[in-house]
Amino acid sequence: VAGVHFRTDDPPETVAARALRVNLSDLAAMGAAPAYYTLALAIPHGCEDKWLDAFAKQLGEDQVTFGIGLIGGDTVSTPGPMTITITAHGSVPSGGAVRRSTASPGDDIYVSGHIGDATLGLAVLNGELKDIAEKDAAYLTDRFWFPSPRTTLGPALRGIATAMVDVSDGLIADLEHICSASGVGAEITIDDVPVSSAARSIITDGLFPASALLSGGDDYELVFSAKPSAGGDIERIARNSKTDISKIGAIVAANKPVVRILDRNGKAVSTDQHGGYQHQW
Amino acid sequence: VAGVHFRTDDPPETVAARALRVNLSDLAAMGAAPAYYTLALAIPHGCEDKWLDAFAKQLGEDQVTFGIGLIGGDTVSTPGPMTITITAHGSVPSGGAVRRSTASPGDDIYVSGHIGDATLGLAVLNGELKDIAEKDAAYLTDRFWFPSPRTTLGPALRGIATAMVDVSDGLIADLEHICSASGVGAEITIDDVPVSSAARSIITDGLFPASALLSGGDDYELVFSAKPSAGGDIERIARNSKTDISKIGAIVAANKPVVRILDRNGKAVSTDQHGGYQHQW
Numbered sequence: 383v384a385g386v387h388f389r390t391d392d393p394p395e396t397v398a399a400r401a402l403r404v405n406l407s408d409l410a411a412m413g414a415a416p417a418y419y420t421l422a423l424a425i426p427h428g429c430e431d432k433w434l435d436a437f438a439k440q441l442g443e444d445q446v447t448f449g450i451g452l453i454g455g456d457t458v459s460t461p462g463p464m465t466i467t468i469t470a471h472g473s474v475p476s477g478g479a480v481r482r483s484t485a486s487p488g489d490d491i492y493v494s495g496h497i498g499d500a501t502l503g504l505a506v507l508n509g510e511l512k513d514i515a516e517k518d519a520a521y522l523t524d525r526f527w528f529p530s531p532r533t534t535l536g537p538a539l540r541g542i543a544t545a546m547v548d549v550s551d552g553l554i555a556d557l558e559h560i561c562s563a564s565g566v567g568a569e570i571t572i573d574d575v576p577v578s579s580a581a582r583s584i585i586t587d588g589l590f591p592a593s594a595l596l597s598g599g600d601d602y603e604l605v606f607s608a609k610p611s612a613g614g615d616i617e618r619i620a621r622n623s624k625t626d627i628s629k630i631g632a633i634v635a636a637n638k639p640v641v642r643i644l645d646r647n648g649k650a651v652s653t654d655q656h657g658g659y660q661h662q663w
Numbered sequence: 664v665a666g667v668h669f670r671t672d673d674p675p676e677t678v679a680a681r682a683l684r685v686n687l688s689d690l691a692a693m694g695a696a697p698a699y700y701t702l703a704l705a706i707p708h709g710c711e712d713k714w715l716d717a718f719a720k721q722l723g724e725d726q727v728t729f730g731i732g733l734i735g736g737d738t739v740s741t742p743g744p745m746t747i748t749i750t751a752h753g754s755v756p757s758g759g760a761v762r763r764s765t766a767s768p769g770d771d772i773y774v775s776g777h778i779g780d781a782t783l784g785l786a787v788l789n790g791e792l793k794d795i796a797e798k799d800a801a802y803l804t805d806r807f808w809f810p811s812p813r814t815t816l817g818p819a820l821r822g823i824a825t826a827m828v829d830v831s832d833g834l835i836a837d838l839e840h841i842c843s844a845s846g847v848g849a850e851i852t853i854d855d856v857p858v859s860s861a862a863r864s865i866i867t868d869g870l871f872p873a874s875a876l877l878s879g880g881d882d883y884e885l886v887f888s889a890k891p892s893a894g895g896d897i898e899r900i901a902r903n904s905k906t907d908i909s910k911i912g913a914i915v916a917a918n919k920p921v922v923r924i925l926d927r928n929g930k931a932v933s934t935d936q937h938g939g940y941q942h943q944w
Contacts, residue, residue: 383705383741422703422748424664455750460664462743467703469736469750 384426384463389507394433395440396527397466402444403531404550405470407602410536411548413480414472416450422467424460448533478540480606482563485545489607489633491568492616494532494625496578497553499525501598502590511589518580525578529602534623536604542615546606552597554641557605560633567636572596573646576628593651596643607633665707665744670788675714677808678747679721684812685831686751687729688883691817692829694761695753697731703748705741729814759821761887764844766826770888770914772849773897775813775906777859778834780806782879783871792870799861806859810883815904817885823896827887833878838886838922841914848917853877854927857909874932877924888914 384390388397406416421441425434445451450470503526505511506519532548539546545564547556553575557568575596577585585592608616613629620627631644643651665671669678687697702722706715726732731751784807786792787800813829820827826845828837834856838849856877858866866873889897894910901908912925924932 383739383743385742386740420701420750422750424746456748458664459667460743460746461666462664462741462746465705465741465743465746467737467748469701469703 383465386463390463392527394436397464398437398440399444399528401466401468402441402448402450402470403529404602405468406448406450406531406533407529407548407550409470409472410532411480411546411604412472412474413478413536413540413543413546414474415537416448416533417471417473418451418453419468419470421452421455423455423457424462424465425457426460426462426464429464448531474537474540480536480540480543480546482545482547482560485560485564485566485607485633487566487633487635488610489544490610490613490629491557491570491605491607491631491633492627492629493549493553493576493603493605494535494627495530495601495603496525496576496581496626497549497601497603498581498595498598499578500529500600500602501595502581502584503527504598504600505590511584514580514584514589518583521578521580526600529600531602532604532623532625535619535625535627538619538623539604539606539608539616542612542619543606543608546604549601549603549605550599552599553601553605554596554643555599557641558639560605560607561636561639561641564633565639567634567639568631568641569634569644570631570641571644571646571648572651574628574630576626576630593643664746667744671744673808675717676721679718680725680809682747682749683722683725683729683731683751684810685883686749687731687812687814688810688829688831690751690753691813692761692827692885693753693755694759694817694821694824694827695755696818697729697814698752698754699732699734700749700751702733702736704736704738705743705746706738707741707743707745710745729812755818755821761817761821761824761827762844763826763828763841766841766845766847766888766914768847768914768916769891770825771891771894771910772838772851772886772888772912772914773908773910774830774834774857774884774886775816775908776811776882776884777806777857777862777907778830778882778884779862779876779879780859781810781881781883782876783862783865784808785879785881786871792865795861795865795870799864802859802861807881810881812883813885813904813906816900816906816908819900819904820885820887820889820897823893823900824887824889827885830882830884830886831880833880834882834886835877835922835924836880839920841886841888842917842920842922845914846920848915848920849912849922850915850925851912851922852925852927852929853932855909855911857907857911874924
């Protein structure tokens, strides 16, 4: 919904890319390969053809990139804001979907790519990070606008990840979803959480609190648990899918689905609601 | 979209029923059996729980009635009007879908149920038919609000209907869709078009032009073509599915996809843009 889920002045190609890719990320998080999608578009009065042209062109390009086709939907007119409904369908072998509810104490916790770039990209768009290098600003904005759904990695982790979600609400919040569904807790070492060099320099310069990256959303990376014995398989999958995968912690037995954040010495970090910790990068 | 596709003061159960059933009708028109559906709901600020409760209750009842399950979707908040996106998926044997493009000259044309009740029901809701019996007003309004998608009849016509559509835009307009896709014309005998007794008495009393029923939409009946040799099969299917099916005309060779309307003597009827003919019921 324009003005709610995207900014009304976001370029149309970014709206298209995010609308489709966040759905592909949901599929990847269950180990599903993209199959097809439907699109229902409620177009406000006065929407210009060139907006729709750019929107459609990006969708067309993404269809090729991610190997998914548009099979149907609807286009209607609305007196309200632009409303885009995409439903993506994917496939897994019968019984092969990766769930949230099947993590066990002792499992390692991994995350793909980098955490926090999207949060910083949004901050750039909101004018909150004016003093950073232009190159970094462009990189971070691009990460927010064009997330990389892990459509190859997700299916490759079937049978290896014991539980998986994608990072849409934020690393901690989404990991808590696994903990809650699996009846476990988690411990992650903050210094092991992978960040980009752009993010690293912003944190180092004290322009943004490191811990805010753990609670920021929109990364669309995969966070998953796996048996320690799967380490070799995961290294091989990372290589084959050309995706960085970082081990960031472990699933632990717990009465509450709490994610504890540890420093490099294994000491619990007080994060002041995940807002106050200064990262040691 | 509230205010565009349904009236903002329509009861929530009628909004739910129409939203799902018009999709089931689309499936039936291709000979598909309902399989599952997705629902994306953009809920305006201030929408009351009891509206949503009634909406959900009706959807739940329709799921049982029509044998279809909700498999996913999304619920979001919008500053605009209530926007409901339902996508229904159905199944046919491979290659078994009934298309619009496969009617041939000489095929008979049939229609299910009654034509025009929904148009009259909408007229009642709009206060345009004040002088009719209360029972008739209630019946017609119900036909508009709770269409009967032909989910049993549609699949039963696979291999028998040579082309099929559902009547959403209006009998003539939708039959023209078959003609256009098949490269043929059609002739229908206006007196053979089936109408309910409520509609018949309104027409007889001169309260509504008969031909307007042919161009009015929202009936969600099936109109289809079939070989003359299929007459016996169609009678059997009508009996088994407990659905009235009426033969109303024939597909003809034509250069333009025109639907000609004939009187009982086979003479072309001048309908003044389908608006002026007085039916002989």
